[in-house]
Amino acid sequence: MAPRKLQVAAAGLGRMGKRHALNFLNRTPRAQLVAAFSPDPEELQWGKQHLEPYGVTLYDDYDKMIERRGLDAVVIGTATSVHAEEAIKAMEKNLHVLCEKPLSTNIEVCKEVVDAAKKRPHLKVMCGFSRRFDxxxxxxxxxxxxxxxxxxxxxxxxxxxxxxxxxxxxxxxxxxxxxxxxxxxxxxxxxxxxxxxxxxxxxxxxxxxxxxxxxxxxxxxxxxxxxxxxxxxxxxxxxxxxxxxxxxxxxxxxxxxxxxxxxxxxxxxxxxxxxxxxxxxxxxxxxxxxxxFEMAFVKESNEFTAACLDDTPLPMKLSNAVKxxxxxxxxxxxxxxxxxxxxxxxxxxxxxxxx
Amino acid sequence: MAPRKLQVAAAGLGRMGKRHALNFLNRTPRAQLVAAFSPDPEELQWGKQHLEPYGVTLYDDYDKMIERRGLDAVVIGTATSVHAEEAIKAMEKNLHVLCEKPLSTNIEVCKEVVDAAKKRPHLKVMCGFSRRFDxxxxxxxxxxxxxxxxxxxxxxxxxxxxxxxxxxxxxxxxxxxxxxxxxxxxxxxxxxxxxxxxxxxxxxxxxxxxxxxxxxxxxxxxxxxxxxxxxxxxxxxxxxxxxxxxxxxxxxxxxxxxxxxxxxxxxxxxxxxxxxxxxxxxxxxxxxxxxxFEMAFVKESNEFTAACLDDTPLPMKLSNAVKxxxxxxxxxxxxxxxxxxxxxxxxxxxxxxxx
Amino acid sequence: MAPRKLQVAAAGLGRMGKRHALNFLNRTPRAQLVAAFSPDPEELQWGKQHLEPYGVTLYDDYDKMIERRGLDAVVIGTATSVHAEEAIKAMEKNLHVLCEKPLSTNIEVCKEVVDAAKKRPHLKVMCGFSRRFDxxxxxxxxxxxxxxxxxxxxxxxxxxxxxxxxxxxxxxxxxxxxxxxxxxxxxxxxxxxxxxxxxxxxxxxxxxxxxxxxxxxxxxxxxxxxxxxxxxxxxxxxxxxxxxxxxxxxxxxxxxxxxxxxxxxxxxxxxxxxxxxxxxxxxxxxxxxxxxFEMAFVKESNEFTAACLDDTPLPMKLSNAVKxxxxxxxxxxxxxxxxxxxxxxxxxxxxxxxx
Amino acid sequence: MAPRKLQVAAAGLGRMGKRHALNFLNRTPRAQLVAAFSPDPEELQWGKQHLEPYGVTLYDDYDKMIERRGLDAVVIGTATSVHAEEAIKAMEKNLHVLCEKPLSTNIEVCKEVVDAAKKRPHLKVMCGFSRRFDxxxxxxxxxxxxxxxxxxxxxxxxxxxxxxxxxxxxxxxxxxxxxxxxxxxxxxxxxxxxxxxxxxxxxxxxxxxxxxxxxxxxxxxxxxxxxxxxxxxxxxxxxxxxxxxxxxxxxxxxxxxxxxxxxxxxxxxxxxxxxxxxxxxxxxxxxxxxxxFEMAFVKESNEFTAACLDDTPLPMKLSNAVKxxxxxxxxxxxxxxxxxxxxxxxxxxxxxxxx
CATH class of the missing domain: 3.30.360.10 (Dihydrodipicolinate Reductase; domain 2)
Structure with missing residues (x-):
C-alpha cells in the first residue's frame, strides 16, 4: 500500500502563497496539496488554472477550508496581519502549521501563537525562516x-x-x-x-x-x-x-x-x-x-512534511521566531x-x- | 478533471537508473512513474523499498515491462551495452524514449537507433546530454x-x-x-x-x-x-x-x-x-x-515529459548524440x-x- | 645637469620607519635619503648596515639631524607620542614633512601641528593615510x-x-x-x-x-x-x-x-x-x-616628493588627519x-x- | 664607502626598451644606468628627455656604447633581429647581458649566443622570461x-x-x-x-x-x-x-x-x-x-643585478631560452x-x- 501522504491546505495565493502552494503540489513528494484558500478573486482565478486541475479544492473562506476532513496541515502564506489568527485557528482544528514569517509584527500576538502551540505539543508548528534550509x-x-x-x-x-x-x-x-x-x-x-x-x-x-x-x-x-x-x-x-x-x-x-x-x-x-x-x-x-533561496523553500516544505509524518522534531523552535x-x-x-x-x-x- | 500525466517506465536501477527513476517519481510533476525494470536482484530489492510503495510495478524482464498497457515512455538508465536494443524495442511498442548517454559506444549501433526513430517521427526520442539542461x-x-x-x-x-x-x-x-x-x-x-x-x-x-x-x-x-x-x-x-x-x-x-x-x-x-x-x-x-548537475537532470526529465505530452520539439536532436x-x-x-x-x-x- | 633631488631625512627606524627609509632610499627616484635618526642603538645598528653604506648619515639626535644643511624634507616614522613635536620642529626648520599616521592620539596636539602648518603654507605637510595611495x-x-x-x-x-x-x-x-x-x-x-x-x-x-x-x-x-x-x-x-x-x-x-x-x-x-x-x-x-599596502607606501613617498619638488598640491589635506x-x-x-x-x-x- | 653599483647600458628604447631602461634607472637600487643606445632619432629624443638629465649618456651606435669604460652589463631591448648579434658583441666586451626574449627566432642563431656564453662562464647571460619573476x-x-x-x-x-x-x-x-x-x-x-x-x-x-x-x-x-x-x-x-x-x-x-x-x-x-x-x-x-607583469620585470632587473654583483647563479639557465x-x-x-x-x-x- 502506498505510504500515507500529508494532506496539506495552502492559505493565501499571493506572491509567496503561490510559491508555497506549488512547492507542496509539485516538489514535496510526501505531501499532497488538497486545498487552497484565498479571499482574493484574482488569486482564486489563478488557483483555478494552476491548482484545481491537479485535485486541489479552492476556498474563499479560510474557516471552511480548515474544517475539511482528512486535512493534516496548513501552510500559511497570507498577509502578515492574519498569520497569527489563521495559525491559531488551524491548531484548534488539530492541524500542523507552517507559517510564513513573521507570525506577526506585534510581539504580543506572536506570543499568543507560541502559547497556543505549547498547549498542543503533538502538533508541528513552524515559522519558516528560509535561510535555515539553505x-x-x-x-x-x-x-x-x-x-x-x-x-x-x-x-x-x-x-x-x-x-x-x-x-x-x-x-x-x-x-x-x-x-x-x-x-x-x-x-x-x-x-x-x-x-x-x-x-x-x-x-x-x-x-x-x-x-x-x-x-x-x-x-x-x-x-x-x-x-x-x-x-x-x-x-x-x-x-x-x-x-x-x-x-x-x-x-x-x-x-x-x-x-x-x-x-x-x-x-x-x-x-x-x-x-x-x-x-x-x-x-x-x-x-x-x-x-x-528557491531551493531552501523546497527543502523547508519537505522537512516540515517529514516532521509531521514521522513525528520528528522540527529543525527550528517556534519561540525563536518570536525572539x-x-x-x-x-x-x-x-x-x-x-x-x-x-x-x-x-x-x-x-x-x-x-x- | 486532472490533466493526464505521462506514464513512464524506468529501465535500469543502477547508479544513474535510480536517479532517473526518483526524478520521474518525485520531481517531474507532469509524469507518473508506473513501472521499473532491473535484471539485478539487488537493484530490484532497492526498488521494492523506494519505488513499489509509491505505486511503481517492478519487473525483472524488460520486454514484459514495455508491454504494459497505458505506458507512454521509457527512461533508459541501464548498462550502455543494452541502451540501443532497449530503445529500439521501446519505439517498436510506440513508446517515447529518454536514453541515458551514450546510445552506444558503437557508431553503427547508434545509427540504428536514429534510423528507428526517424521511422516514428511522432515519438520523442532523446539521448540525455545533461549539460544542455544546466x-x-x-x-x-x-x-x-x-x-x-x-x-x-x-x-x-x-x-x-x-x-x-x-x-x-x-x-x-x-x-x-x-x-x-x-x-x-x-x-x-x-x-x-x-x-x-x-x-x-x-x-x-x-x-x-x-x-x-x-x-x-x-x-x-x-x-x-x-x-x-x-x-x-x-x-x-x-x-x-x-x-x-x-x-x-x-x-x-x-x-x-x-x-x-x-x-x-x-x-x-x-x-x-x-x-x-x-x-x-x-x-x-x-x-x-x-x-x-543534479538540477540539470531534473530539468531534463521535466522537459522531456513536456515535449511528449504537448508534442513540442525536444531541446536537442537525436542525431547530435551520434555525432x-x-x-x-x-x-x-x-x-x-x-x-x-x-x-x-x-x-x-x-x-x-x-x- | 641632473635635476635636483629632494633631500630627505628619516626619523625613526622601527618597523614602519625602516620601510619609509628604504622606500625613500631605493624606490623614490626623485628623492635622495641623506640622513636618518633613531634614539635606539639597535635601530642605529641596522642603519649602519642598510643605510650608511649608501650615503645616509645617521643621527641619534633628531634636533641635530634637522639642522643639516641642504635638507628639504623629513619623513617621520617614530613612536606616535613624538610625531607632533618632531613635525613642528621640522616645520620650524623650514622642512617639508611626511608624518606617519596619526599626528597624535590627542586631538589638541594634532591641531597644533595643523596650526603650525597653516603658518607655513609654502611647506608640504602630509599625514600618510596609505590607503589613499592604493x-x-x-x-x-x-x-x-x-x-x-x-x-x-x-x-x-x-x-x-x-x-x-x-x-x-x-x-x-x-x-x-x-x-x-x-x-x-x-x-x-x-x-x-x-x-x-x-x-x-x-x-x-x-x-x-x-x-x-x-x-x-x-x-x-x-x-x-x-x-x-x-x-x-x-x-x-x-x-x-x-x-x-x-x-x-x-x-x-x-x-x-x-x-x-x-x-x-x-x-x-x-x-x-x-x-x-x-x-x-x-x-x-x-x-x-x-x-x-606595500605599493601604496611607495606611491606615497613618490607623490609627496613630487609635490615638494614641483610645489603642487598634496593629494590629501592635513586637516583630514585631525578629523x-x-x-x-x-x-x-x-x-x-x-x-x-x-x-x-x-x-x-x-x-x-x-x- | 658606498657599495659599488652595477654600471648598466640599455640597448633599444622602443616599447620594451624604454621600460627596461627606466627600471634600471629608477627601480634597481644596486644598478646605475649610465648609457643608452637607439638607432632611432625619435627614441633618442625620448632619451634626451627621460634619461640624459639623470646622467645617462645616449648613443646612436651600439658598438661605441659597449666600448664605454667601466661598463658592467647591457640590457638588450632592441628588435629581435639584432638581439643575438648585440648579445655576442657585449660578451666579447666582457659584459654581462640581460636580453629581452627571444634571443632569436632562429634556433641556430640562439645556439650561437649560448655557445658564446659558454666560453665566458664568468659572465651572467640571461634571456628574460618575465613570468619566472612573477x-x-x-x-x-x-x-x-x-x-x-x-x-x-x-x-x-x-x-x-x-x-x-x-x-x-x-x-x-x-x-x-x-x-x-x-x-x-x-x-x-x-x-x-x-x-x-x-x-x-x-x-x-x-x-x-x-x-x-x-x-x-x-x-x-x-x-x-x-x-x-x-x-x-x-x-x-x-x-x-x-x-x-x-x-x-x-x-x-x-x-x-x-x-x-x-x-x-x-x-x-x-x-x-x-x-x-x-x-x-x-x-x-x-x-x-x-x-x-610590471613588477616581474622590476624583480628581473634586480635579480640580474644581484647575480652580476655577487657572482651568484642566475635564476634560469640560458639554454632553456633556446629550448x-x-x-x-x-x-x-x-x-x-x-x-x-x-x-x-x-x-x-x-x-x-x-x-
Missing part, C-alpha cells in the same frame, strides 16, 4: 558545530534587495513593521542559530537614511539601515538592510570566531557564468529573494527614536531617565 | 545567441572527475569506450551546441598519459587526455579529460568569440560558503558529476594510435598512406 | 567621481589584522589610543575621502568585546569592535576592527551609492594562485598591513562608555543629561 | 617543489592578448616568428620550469584559425592557435594563444599533478575593485602584458603544415615518409 547556511552551520572557527563571536549579516523603482515598498512600509522587522529578521534569526537561541541582548542601536525613497519617512521607515545588537555573553551582531541595490539581491553573512571565519555569499552570483567583454568580466546576481521579531522590533524602535535600548543580564529592559 | 550552460548559450561574444570560434571544455582510488574506472575502461567517448562526449556535445550541429571536423588529434592508474593501459585507456578537433568552418575545439582531480568534479567550458568570451564554472564551488583559516580561504567543490559519440570515437582512436585523423570538406575521412 | 582605492574613488554609483550613501569599512598570539598588542594598547584610533582611523579617513571631508557627524556609537585577549580590558581596549557614525547629510558609515583574524589581513571597504556599489578587497588574496587539494580550493591572504583621529576618538569614547555621542548640525557635541 | 608563478613553483600537488603531469597555459584593432600585429607577424614563438614561448618556458628542463618532446601538434585578422595568412600566421606537446616522461603540455581577447590580457596557467592542482590567474583582475551595477558585478582586467624557442618553432611548423612532428626518446626528430 545548503550554504547549513554547510556553514555544520562547520561551526565542528568547531572549525572556534567560538563564534561576531556576526555580520545583511539583507539587501534590488531597488524597485515602482515605489511598492513605500506603501508596503505602512504595515511591514519596518526594515528591521521585515528584512533583518532573517539576519537576526541567523544570529540566534549561530550564537545560540539563549543569547540575551545587552544593547540595541540602529540608524537609517532614506536615500532613494524619501516618502518612507511618513511611515517612519528607511531604505537603508544599520544596527548593532550587543549580547551579554560577549558576542556582537551587526546588520545592514537596504532596498537600494542596483545589481540584485545580496544577502551576505559572516560568522567570525576566535579561530576562523565563515562567509556565506560574499561573492553573489546567479550561476556559474562569467561574461568577458571590453569593459571587464561580469557575473550576474539573483534579482530577488526567491531567486537566491527574532522582538529583536527586530527593538532595532526598529532604536532606529526611529535614535536612542539606544539597554537590557540587564536577565533580559529586562532598562528604562533609565539618563540612558 | 542553468549556467543555458545562460551562456542565450548570451551567444544574443550575439554578445560575436562569432564563437574557439571552445575549450574539460570533464575532470575526482580521483577514485578504488580503481573502479580501470575495470570500467574495458567497456566505457575510453575517456573521450565516456567523458569528453559531453564536451563534444557542447561544441555542437555552441558551434552549430552542422560543423564538419577537419582533423582530430589526441594524446594521453596514465599518471595514477597504469593498469588502464591494458584497456588502451588513459587517466588524462588532451585532444583537439579542428573544424572546416574555421573553428577549433580542444578538450581535456581527467580522472585524477584531488579536489572534486571540475567541468569547465570556455566559449571564445570574436568579440567576447563566456566561461562556465571557471570557479568551481559546491555552495556559497568560504572558510577562512590560518592557511588562507577555502571553498569546497562538488565531489561528482551528479553533485554538479558526439562519433567524434569521441575518432578522438579515442587518435589517442590510442598517436596519429592525427583528417577529413575532407564534406566530412569524408582521408585515408592517406602518407598522412 | 591602486584599488584610487580606482574605486575615480569610479565614484565619474558618478558610476550615484550619490555615495552608506560606507562599510573594516580593518582586520591577523591574530598575533604573542599578545604584543595588549602592551601596545596602553598607548595606541584604542582600536578605533589605531585601526579604524584608516576607515574613517576613507569615509572622508568618499563622502567629502565636510561631512558632519550626527551621532557616534560603538561596541566591543575581548574575545581572544581579555587583558586588553585593563587598557580599556577591545580586540573586536563595531561602530556606526551617522552624518548630518544623510550618510552613514559603519566600521569593524578586529585583531583576531586567523587567515591574515583583511581590510575591506564597500561604498554604496544610490545607483550602484563598489567593493575593495571583498575577495582577499596574496596573489593569483589557487591551490586545489582534497579539501577544496584555497587561496592565501596577506599576513599583515604592509603585505597588503579622522577626532572621529576615531569619539568612537573609542563611545566604545568604552557604552553611550552614544550626539552632535548638532554644525558639529557641536550635544551634552545632554538625558541623552 | 610572485604568483614563484609561489606556485614553491608549492610544486614542496610536493603539494604530487608529480606534475599536465600543464595548460595560455597567452591571450587584448585585441588590437589597429592591425599592428599583422605587420609584426612578418618577423615575429609566429604566435607560438612570439607568445607561447612564455608558456613553453613555464613548462620547462614546472616539468624540469630535461623533458624531451615526443610529439608536437598545433592548429590555428584567423578569426579576426585574415591578413595574417599572408605571413602564415594565425590569431588563435592551440597546440599540444607530449613529452617522453609521461607528461603533456597544451597551449592556447590568442590575439582576440575583448577584455584584456589573460595569461593563465594550470599545473596538474597526481595529488593536486595549481592555477595562476584563473580569475584575471586589474585590482581588488568590484563594481556592482544593474547588469551584475564587474571587475576589470589588465590591458596588456606589462599591466599584468623554449625550439619547441615554439616546432609548434609553429606543425601549425603551418597541419602535420604532427615526432621525436625519439633521445629527442631526435623522426622524419618518416608515412608519419
Amino acid at each position: 545548503d550554504s547556511y547549513r554547510n556553514a552551520h555544520q562547520k561551526v558545530e565542528q568547531g572549525l572557527i572556534g567560538r563564534p563571536s561576531i556576526l555580520r549579516s545583511q539583507t539587501c534587495d534590488k531597488h524597485d523603482p515602482s515605489g511598492f515598498f513605500v506603501a508596503y512600509a505602512a504595515w511591514s513593521g519596518g526594515v528591521f522587522v521585515d528584512m533583518a529578521v532573517h539576519d537576526i534569526d541567523l544570529t540566534l542559530w549561530f550564537f545560540g537561541d539563549d543569547v540575551i541582548p545587552k544593547s540595541v542601536s540602529a540608524y537609517g537614511i532614506t536615500a532613494v525613497q524619501p516618502d518612507l519617512k511618513k511611515h517612519k521607515d528607511y531604505d537603508n539601515a544599520v544596527g548593532i545588537v550587543e549580547f551579554h555573553n560577549g558576542k556582537i551582531a551587526y546588520y545592514y538592510c537596504s532596498r537600494m541595490m542596483a545589481h540584485g539581491q545580496e544577502d551576505t553573512t559572516e560568522i567570525i570566531g576566535t579561530e576562523g571565519k565563515l562567509s556565506v555569499n560574499a561573492n553573489p552570483q546567479s550561476n556559474l557564468v562569467n561574461f568577458y567583454h571590453s569593459g571587464g568580466i561580469t557575473r550576474e546576481v539573483p534579482h530577488d529573494y526567491y531567486g537566491r 527574532a521579531v522582538q529583536i527586530g522590533a527593538w532595532l526598529q524602535e532604536a532606529l526611529v527614536s535614535g536612542k539606544q535600548i539597554q537590557f540587564d543580564e536577565i533580559g529586562r529592559r532598562i528604562e533609565k531617565a539618563n540612558l | 542553468d549556467s550552460y543555458r545562460n551562456a548559450h542565450q548570451k551567444v545567441e544574443q550575439g554578445l561574444i560575436g562569432r564563437p570560434s574557439i571552445l575549450r571544455s574539460q570533464t575532470c572527475d575526482k580521483h577514485d582510488p578504488s580503481g573502479f574506472f580501470v575495470a570500467y575502461a574495458a567497456w566505457s569506450g575510453g575517456v573521450f567517448v565516456d567523458m569528453a562526449v559531453h564536451d563534444i556535445d557542447l561544441t555542437l551546441w555552441f558551434f552549430g550541429d552542422d560543423v564538419i571536423p577537419k582533423s582530430v588529434s589526441a594524446y594521453g598519459i596514465t599518471a595514477v592508474q597504469p593498469d588502464l593501459k591494458k584497456h588502451k585507456d588513459y587517466d588524462n587526455a588532451v585532444g583537439i578537433v579542428e573544424f572546416h568552418n574555421g573553428k577549433i575545439a580542444y578538450y581535456y579529460c581527467s580522472r585524477m582531480m584531488a579536489h572534486g568534479q571540475e567541468d569547465t567550458t570556455e566559449i571564445i568569440g570574436t568579440e567576447g568570451k563566456l566561461s562556465v564554472n571557471a570557479n568551481p564551488q559546491s555552495n556559497l560558503v568560504n572558510f577562512y583559516h590560518s592557511g588562507g580561504i577555502t571553498r569546497e567543490v562538488p565531489h561528482d558529476y551528479y553533485g554538479r 558526439a559519440v562519433q567524434i569521441g570515437a575518432w578522438l579515442q582512436e587518435a589517442l590510442v594510435s598517436g596519429k592525427q585523423i583528417q577529413f575532407d570538406e564534406i566530412g569524408r575521412r582521408i585515408e592517406k598512406a602518407n598522412l | 591602486d584599488s582605492y584610487r580606482n574605486a574613488h575615480q569610479k565614484v567621481e565619474q558618478g558610476l554609483i550615484g550619490r555615495p550613501s552608506i560606507l562599510r569599512s573594516q580593518t582586520c589584522d591577523k591574530h598575533d598570539p604573542s599578545g604584543f598588542f595588549v602592551a601596545y594598547a596602553a598607548w595606541s589610543g584604542g582600536v578605533f584610533v589605531d585601526m579604524a582611523v584608516h576607515d574613517i579617513d576613507l569615509t572622508l575621502w568618499f563622502f567629502g571631508d565636510d561631512v558632519i557627524p550626527k551621532s557616534v556609537s560603538a561596541y566591543g568585546i575581548t574575545a581572544v585577549q581579555p587583558d586588553l580590558k585593563k587598557h580599556k581596549d577591545y580586540d573586536n569592535a563595531v561602530g556606526i557614525v551617522e552624518f548630518h547629510n544623510g550618510k552613514i558609515a559603519y566600521y569593524y576592527c578586529s585583531r583576531m583574524m586567523a587567515h591574515g589581513q583583511e581590510d575591506t571597504t564597500e561604498i554604496i551609492g544610490t545607483e550602484g556599489k563598489l567593493s575593495v578587497n571583498a575577495n582577499p588574496q596574496s596573489n593569483l594562485v589557487n591551490f586545489y587539494h582534497s579539501g577544496g580550493i584555497t587561496r592565501e591572504v596577506p599576513h599583515d598591513y604592509y603585505g597588503r 579622522a583621529v577626532q572621529i576615531g576618538a569619539w568612537l573609542q569614547e563611545a566604545l568604552v562608555s557604552g553611550k552614544q555621542i550626539q552632535f548638532d548640525e554644525i558639529g557641536r557635541r550635544i551634552e545632554k543629561a538625558n541623552l | 610572485d604568483s608563478y614563484r609561489n606556485a613553483h614553491q608549492k610544486v617543489e614542496q610536493g603539494l600537488i604530487g608529480r606534475p603531469s599536465i600543464l595548460r597555459s595560455q597567452t591571450c592578448d587584448k585585441h588590437d584593432p589597429s592591425g599592428f600585429f599583422v605587420a609584426y607577424a612578418a618577423w615575429s616568428g609566429g604566435v607560438f614563438v612570439d607568445m607561447a614561448v612564455h608558456d613553453i618556458d613555464l613548462t620547462l620550469w614546472f616539468f624540469g628542463d630535461d623533458v624531451i618532446p615526443k610529439s608536437v601538434s598545433a592548429y590555428g584559425i584567423t578569426a579576426v585578422q585574415p591578413d595574417l595568412k599572408k605571413h602564415k600566421d594565425y590569431d588563435n592557435a592551440v597546440g599540444i606537446v607530449e613529452f617522453h616522461n609521461g607528461k603533456i603540455a597544451y597551449y592556447y594563444c590568442s590575439r582576440m581577447m575583448a577584455h584584456g590580457q589573460e595569461d593563465t596557467t594550470e599545473i596538474i599533478g597526481t595529488e593536486g592542482k595549481l592555477s595562476v590567474n584563473a580569475n584575471p583582475q586589474s585590482n581588488l575593485v568590484n563594481f556592482y551595477h544593474s547588469g551584475g558585478i564587474t571587475r576589470e582586467v589588465p590591458h596588456d602584458y606589462y599591466g599584468r 623554449a624557442v625550439q619547441i615554439g618553432a616546432w609548434l609553429q611548423e606543425a601549425l603551418v603544415s597541419g602535420k604532427q612532428i615526432q621525436f625519439d626518446e633521445i629527442g631526435r626528430r623522426i622524419e618518416k615518409a608515412n608519419l
